[in-house]
Amino acid sequence: MDVTIVDHVEFYVTDAEETARPLVEAYGFRRLGESGPGLPGQRTILLGQGGIRLLVTAATDPAHPVAAHVERHGDGVARIALRVADAAEAYEEALSRGATSVAEPRSWGPDVVTADVSGPGALAHRFVERRGEEFLPGAIEPLPAGAPSDVDMLEILDHTALCVAGGALDETVRFYTEVFGFKEIFEERVEVGDQAMDSKVVQSASGEVTFTIVSPDPARKPGQLDDFLRANGGAGVQHLALSTRDIAGAVAALGARGVRFLRTPGSYYDAIERRLGEVSLSVAALRAGNILVDRDHWGEMFQIFTESTVERRTFFFELIERHGALTFGSNNIRALYEAKERARAAAETRV
Template sequence: MDISTVDHVEFQVGDIEATARLLCTGYGFGPLGEGELQGQRSVLLGQGGIRVLLTAGPTGYVRRHGDGLATIALRTSDAAAAYAEAVTRGAHPVAPPAAWRRDDSVVVTATVGGPGALSHRFVERRGDGFLPGGIAETGEPPAGPLLEIDHAALCVPDGDLGPTVRYYEEVFGFKQIFSERVEIGGSAMESMVVQSPSGAVTFTIVAPDPVRRSGQLDDFLRANDGAGVQHLALSTADITESVASLKASGVRFLSTPDSYYEGIKSRLGAIGRPVEALRAGGILVDRDHWGEMFQIFTESPFERRTFFFELIERHGALTFGSNNIRALYEAKERSRAAAEARA
């Protein structure tokens, strides 16, 4: 199965206008078109190489899961063959192959199920257009601060981590490339990373440890009513400038304590950004055998406080900031505690 990259992602939302306004005003996306798909209104947004489809979620979906990332579309050279192969390997069929046509342009799509309510849409493209005859395109993507989709993080219940990893290995041909356990106070989480043979599609799969104290992953699973996409990582060329720009536009990020920055030089030595610039933006830094990376996580923009975004800048690093997973977990726990105090 030749999965090359993430073609687009689709959010199911209760209020398209409000979500589009949030992503355009806050995150720098631009409107590219709109149409009606399977009887539901959809709006296409873009920025750099990122394409986001917003669909007016069916009442049952939004009532059960809230607004969230419902579909990660995978680019392939033959969508019908990929669909047939995935179903043969055990994937749940969601939508059979369908062709979208206009003039000489043809896009073939077919969809199978993933963890929880997540689905994966195979996309085969020949010619121009996002979904010819389905989405009427009206604009070009702006040159904003965000470039590409780096990876997605999927949260699954305890006991589903291993089976979910095997599902991606057996159905899609992904390989497990990393695993880690993180303990924070009385809580703990397990994570495994799977990646497509092309190296361009990466999923971090996380699960809570039920023996330890309930934490933010348990909160996600309750609010989302099961497994789903916890966050989507978007790459940027200059994270300090991007964070400053997004903050000025109203985007809120998780906080990082000053103590984190006091230990950077002793832990990593010289890094490619001034420590004070990272401190000012609340940006995290890590290094692996191949290089360094910078990352930061937003607060959830949705009512149920489930899904959120990550910004990431890589300089050769191939991993996912394993030394920062603890910092993220601690930041989410602080945010969780603050929300409980306000309630």
């Protein structure tokens, strides 16, 4: 199957305007379009920055399926759209390999064809075939191009993190490898105190679509991933990683606009030079921004994670800058887990 890139990501939310506002005002996304009469019963806003396209959708009719989805799972990612050369062919191929139909192939004007299949939990995948520039003719009405944002530092979707139930990791990996033709490229186990999680990474043949799949160890003490699964009503997208060429500048700019990032203990930075030697960003800059760093055989990567702002605390963003690195920061997976545990403990203390 010729999956090339992530075409767009769609959020289902309680209030489209309320969700879109901080993405525009704090993250620097621009409003590119909004739903027209071709999408009855819903309010959808198209946002863009670099090569990233986000749809934010809320039900305006309580009988609309989006309303039921949000009622069960809360605000979060409901659909990840994958670009293909032939949407109808990809859809039929996916069904023949075990996927379940969500929406049959549909043409939107002469230049766009879509078709949807189910993914893990409540997540759906949409195949998108494009031969023109218009996003979804007859459904999303383009807006006049506005002034460029002064925060325009996010480029593409680097990877998507999926959280699945304990014991479902291998099954989910098989789904992506058998249905979509992805390859497993990485695996990791992290143990923190009495808790443990396992992760595997699958990637499209193009190398441009990547899913990091994480799962709690059911034999160990329940932790943050179990909290996610309970609050989300099952498996789903835990975070989206957005790439940038200047993570220190992006953290400073987004932080000044109100984005809150997870904090990292000073001891992490005290050990960087001992652990990795000299790195291409100064330790002082990393410490000032709470930015994580790791290295693999191919180069370095710098990462940071935002605090969750959705009501159920089930979704957050990651910013990532790669200097040749191809993997996902083995040491930083532990750092993220520990940071989320500190935030979880603080929230329990406040209750």
